[in-house]
Amino acid sequence: MKWYLAKIVFRIICGDGDHKAQFDEQVRLVLAENADEAFEKAHQIGEDEQDSFMNHIEQLVQWKFINVSELYQLHDMIHGAEVFSRIEEHEDGENYTNIVHNKARHTRERNALMLFEQV
Numbered sequence: 001m002k003w004y005l006a007k008i009v010f011r012i013i014c015g016d017g018d019h020k021a022q023f024d025e026q027v028r029l030v031l032a033e034n035a036d037e038a039f040e041k042a043h044q045i046g047e048d049e050q051d052s053f054m055n056h057i058e059q060l061v062q063w064k065f066i067n068v069s070e071l072y073q074l075h076d077m078i079h080g081a082e083v084f085s086r087i088e089e090h091e092d093g094e095n096y097t098n099i100v101h102n103k104a105r106h107t108r109e110r111n112a113l114m115l116f117e118q119v
Helices: 035-048 093-118
Strands: 002-014 021-032 051-054 060-074 082-090
Touching (some): 002 035, 060 093
Antiparallel strands (some): 002 021
């Protein structure tokens, strides 16, 4: 088993979403046999940790999983520990979401190539 750092991206929507697009980029530790499994586990963490709640002014706040945009192999870490988080605000939320999806696709393709090279 190997340790990986995975960047998991969430979009934060308050109320009706009529505000500057806001994103939370979390860097998590993932334990897996290979990069492909690490990507899948990180993706599941993102799915599992989507959330919604009422804030202090009774507005619905939604934490929506976008994707896993980055993945790096590490050593001797604890599975699922959040080691970094940053909330992003962007004028164009759809553009940022597309960037995250493109990074995820590139990360997955790179991991598949590395796995193929190991065979």
